[in-house]
Amino acid sequence: MSNKEALFQKIDNKKLTVGVIGLGYVGLPLAVCFAVKQVKVLGFDTSSERVEKINSGSNYISDVSDDQLADLVKQQKISATTDFTNMRECNALFICVPTPLDRFKKPDMSYIENVCRQVGANLQPGTFISLESTTYPTTTEDFVQPIIEEESGLKEGKDFWLAYSPERVDPGNKQFSTQNTPKVLGAISEDGLEIGKAIYSIAVDEIHTVSSPRIAEMVKILENTYRLVNISLINELALLAGKMDINIWEVIDAAATKPFGFQAFYPGPGVGGHCIPLDPFYLEHIAKKFNFDLSMIHTAGHIDLLMAHRMTVKITSALNRQKKAINASKILFLGVAYKPDINDERESPALKIMEEVENKGGEVSYHDPFIPTVQIATGSRFNSVELSESVLKAADCVVITTNHSGFDAGFIEKHSRLIVDLRNVIAEASDKVYKL
Amino acid sequence: MSNKEALFQKIDNKKLTVGVIGLGYVGLPLAVCFAVKQVKVLGFDTSSERVEKINSGSNYISDVSDDQLADLVKQQKISATTDFTNMRECNALFICVPTPLDRFKKPDMSYIENVCRQVGANLQPGTFISLESTTYPTTTEDFVQPIIEEESGLKEGKDFWLAYSPERVDPGNKQFSTQNTPKVLGAISEDGLEIGKAIYSIAVDEIHTVSSPRIAEMVKILENTYRLVNISLINELALLAGKMDINIWEVIDAAATKPFGFQAFYPGPGVGGHCIPLDPFYLEHIAKKFNFDLSMIHTAGHIDLLMAHRMTVKITSALNRQKKAINASKILFLGVAYKPDINDERESPALKIMEEVENKGGEVSYHDPFIPTVQIATGSRFNSVELSESVLKAADCVVITTNHSGFDAGFIEKHSRLIVDLRNVIAEASDKVYKL
Numbered sequence: 001m002s003n004k005e006a007l008f009q010k011i012d013n014k015k016l017t018v019g020v021i022g023l024g025y026v027g028l029p030l031a032v033c034f035a036v037k038q039v040k041v042l043g044f045d046t047s048s049e050r051v052e053k054i055n056s057g058s059n060y061i062s063d064v065s066d067d068q069l070a071d072l073v074k075q076q077k078i079s080a081t082t083d084f085t086n087m088r089e090c091n092a093l094f095i096c097v098p099t100p101l102d103r104f105k106k107p108d109m110s111y112i113e114n115v116c117r118q119v120g121a122n123l124q125p126g127t128f129i130s131l132e133s134t135t136y137p138t139t140t141e142d143f144v145q146p147i148i149e150e151e152s153g154l155k156e157g158k159d160f161w162l163a164y165s166p167e168r169v170d171p172g173n174k175q176f177s178t179q180n181t182p183k184v185l186g187a188i189s190e191d192g193l194e195i196g197k198a199i200y201s202i203a204v205d206e207i208h209t210v211s212s213p214r215i216a217e218m219v220k221i222l223e224n225t226y227r228l229v230n231i232s233l234i235n236e237l238a239l240l241a242g243k244m245d246i247n248i249w250e251v252i253d254a255a256a257t258k259p260f261g262f263q264a265f266y267p268g269p270g271v272g273g274h275c276i277p278l279d280p281f282y283l284e285h286i287a288k289k290f291n292f293d294l295s296m297i298h299t300a301g302h303i304d305l306l307m308a309h310r311m312t313v314k315i316t317s318a319l320n321r322q323k324k325a326i327n328a329s330k331i332l333f334l335g336v337a338y339k340p341d342i343n344d345e346r347e348s349p350a351l352k353i354m355e356e357v358e359n360k361g362g363e364v365s366y367h368d369p370f371i372p373t374v375q376i377a378t379g380s381r382f383n384s385v386e387l388s389e390s391v392l393k394a395a396d397c398v399v400i401t402t403n404h405s406g407f408d409a410g411f412i413e414k415h416s417r418l419i420v421d422l423r424n425v426i427a428e429a430s431d432k433v434y435k436l
Numbered sequence: 437m438s439n440k441e442a443l444f445q446k447i448d449n450k451k452l453t454v455g456v457i458g459l460g461y462v463g464l465p466l467a468v469c470f471a472v473k474q475v476k477v478l479g480f481d482t483s484s485e486r487v488e489k490i491n492s493g494s495n496y497i498s499d500v501s502d503d504q505l506a507d508l509v510k511q512q513k514i515s516a517t518t519d520f521t522n523m524r525e526c527n528a529l530f531i532c533v534p535t536p537l538d539r540f541k542k543p544d545m546s547y548i549e550n551v552c553r554q555v556g557a558n559l560q561p562g563t564f565i566s567l568e569s570t571t572y573p574t575t576t577e578d579f580v581q582p583i584i585e586e587e588s589g590l591k592e593g594k595d596f597w598l599a600y601s602p603e604r605v606d607p608g609n610k611q612f613s614t615q616n617t618p619k620v621l622g623a624i625s626e627d628g629l630e631i632g633k634a635i636y637s638i639a640v641d642e643i644h645t646v647s648s649p650r651i652a653e654m655v656k657i658l659e660n661t662y663r664l665v666n667i668s669l670i671n672e673l674a675l676l677a678g679k680m681d682i683n684i685w686e687v688i689d690a691a692a693t694k695p696f697g698f699q700a701f702y703p704g705p706g707v708g709g710h711c712i713p714l715d716p717f718y719l720e721h722i723a724k725k726f727n728f729d730l731s732m733i734h735t736a737g738h739i740d741l742l743m744a745h746r747m748t749v750k751i752t753s754a755l756n757r758q759k760k761a762i763n764a765s766k767i768l769f770l771g772v773a774y775k776p777d778i779n780d781e782r783e784s785p786a787l788k789i790m791e792e793v794e795n796k797g798g799e800v801s802y803h804d805p806f807i808p809t810v811q812i813a814t815g816s817r818f819n820s821v822e823l824s825e826s827v828l829k830a831a832d833c834v835v836i837t838t839n840h841s842g843f844d845a846g847f848i849e850k851h852s853r854l855i856v857d858l859r860n861v862i863a864e865a866s867d868k869v870y871k872l
Contacts, residue, residue, distance in 0.1 A: 182695070
């Protein structure tokens with residue numbers, strides 16, 4: 001029996017063991033999707049804290065159900081380990097590690113590289129491997145494949161199969177999860193595509209295959225470049241609209257009545273999260289190799305880079321009308337999550353504004369019902385304060401940085417002395433309410 | 437009876453006469469929408485050719501039905517004139533004149549200014565006036581109102597009412613026409629908004645009112661800025677994708693499987709038509725007055741400005757592989773309309789590429805089933821040639837510039853020696869098929 005036939009037999013009998021490497025907001029939901037279909041999942045992570053949590057049935061990802069995870073661990077469908085040699089038990093490996101940018105906004109490929117070395121060192125013939133981490137086009141073919149082949153001495157397309165399938169996780173999305181979001185899949189070899197589609201189809205409702213990994217890599221970057229560009233566009237227009245006495249939210253709502261050719265984006269203090277602020281710059285990075293300048297991404301990134309500063313200027317202007325400076329003023333931020341109703345503050349613009357306000361001598365505090373404590377780049381750590389009448393009254397300026405659905409606009413407006421609303425939470429601007 | 441009460445009585449009895457100034461692709465469909473509701477429409481245009489055509493019941497706008505127009509003229513519901521003093525008979529005036537950019541891409545406000553002077557000179561108390569021409573925010577309040585008040589000696593909000601309602605005509609759209617596309621309306625006074633809504637409601641299904649004309653002006657520009665920016669983004673990504681051996685259309689189709697947060701735009705040789713290449717630059721113009729630089733529009737415009745040249749470079753490269761130069765080669769363009777299945781070549785990128793190819797010594801010809809003859813900026817005039825086997829075979833290079841739905845990809849591919857496909861009409865690239 002060929003490697004391929006042997007693997008298909010395991011797929012058909014659901015006798016395969018799946019390894020998920022990286023148990024974060026991408027890997028854990030994927031692990032659950034396989035496990036609920038009665039496939040045995042082995043989770044790998046370098047964090048022994050995460051591994052222990054999972055093995056004790058304790059969830060830490062908001063898109064995963066606590067009960068479901070506990071149940072799957074109890075049924076022994078999911079277990080986790082820090083020991084990467086256990087990859088040898090797996091028939092399929094899904095790489096779901098982060099791909100951050102370094103401090104100079106260049107791709108930090110070290111996570112992928114380290115994992116690929118481990119995968120190569122432990123690779124058994126007949127294994128399917130899929131990279132899910134967002135990265136620049138050509139990564140799978142030109143970066144991942146050579147490392148794995150070198151470390152394993154095995155050959156793609158014969159001894160193992162390599163594919164790329166971008167994660168499309170939208171944290172907090174109640175309608176679309178890993179299971180019901182169509183999955184794009186591109187593989188190096190035809191066999192790899194056939195095998196990958198069969199394996200992913202166990203866990204995910206719909207698989208959209210494409211002709212190569214680089215197409216699949218580009219798909220994810222296009223999706224998030226579209227978002228970065230449109231958010232930066234509307235942010236820039238919002239800043240102009242503010243000068244022209246035009247309520248940009250009223251404009252957007254009216255434009256959204258156009259029944260064709262328009263998608264509404266809303267302004268705010270800048271993009272946040274693990275995808276939109278990062279993914280486009282992966283493409284900008286590889287474009288250089290092709291002597292190509294991506295001016296739209298560059299311009300959008302430039303607008304976004306300045307948003308926190310521009311928001312600080314808005315706060316300064318609002319305080320100035322009351323003859324106050326930021327220095328020694330009490331500034332209360334409402335919401336540090338990068339979008340509403342989630343507990344994720346990665347790359348959140350609120351943190352950058354807090355940093356700048358603190359650097360200017362402001363007394364910073366914040367309230368966020370989803371995030372009890374945060375640390376900003378200066379090292380300062382804050383604990384969420386209660387959102388009470390007295391807390392609002394004590395602040396020289398209340399800055400609304402996230403539009404959590406639980407925020408009571410009337411209550412906030414009533415008890416605050418000065419509000420800078422960056423999220424259209426308060427309907428009308430007034431003497432004490434400044435809008436973005 | 438007040439002016440307002442008198443006008444409302446006419447509205448309620450449908451006894452009002454409506455004047456439409458500018459009988460182009462915006463004005464004539466609007467005139468028809470009123471006339472079919474049995475409102476008497478007087479059309480104004482400086483072109484005696486257009487006026488004569490209408491009065492003889494002869495249609496020249498593809499979004500208007502020939503039979504319907506002939507019928508309405510016969511019923512004496514629509515008539516046209518070049519005599520602007522006849523505005524005195526009108527209870528409502530709709531200004532639908534063009535607002536082009538001049539050769540330096542600055543707004544040419546002369547059409548609006550001339551019409552406003554005529555409107556002012558002939559204005560009767562109790563008239564409602566709406567500007568539909570796309571223009572920069574603040575035009576209605578700061579440019580139109582002063583001219584009309586000065587010329588007429590009448591006062592807005594008392595003697596007459598002034599509003600702005602952007603046209604949203606999408607030529608060739610089979611689903612959405614003037615009548616069933618929601619209409620955004622902003623007026624200077626509250627009475628003006630109430631009156632305007634009542635009058636427009638006769639002709640248009642849904643009216644979305646906003647708080648000021650400048651909001652309504654900004655709405656139209658946001659809609660088309662969104663399109664310019666996204667088309668330029670995908671064009672830039674397409675140029676990179678070409679270098680990276682990535683089929684951008686396959687990428688877009690895969691990205692479009694994402695069920696949230698994405699809208700697909702497709703690449704091409706550049707934007708065309710009367711809106712997208714112009715409207716954003718109205719905003720860029722007024723932004724300067726507020727010391728504001730719109731970097732996204734600027735960058736998108738920059739990409740678009742270079743597209744025709746880049747497409748000429750693609751043609752050069754394709755010919756070069758066959759050891760030919762553009763100079764003295766026969767280059768056949770398929771499609772000069774700016775989008776599929778319409779007879780409009782305004783601002784069409786095809787014309788710009790034809791111009792550059794001709795300047796380089798290419799022997800230019802074209803075929804377009806919708807456009808029998810075109811003139812390019814150099815003054816050269818061309819007549820559409822037949823799309824036959826021998827015509828295709830005779831061309832050194834066939835350039836597909838518009839994806840008219842009638843184009844037979846198989847026929848074109850079979851009989852052409854070399855194809856540069858800028859619209860993804862031919863599915864697969866090959867030795868003789870170069871794609872954008």
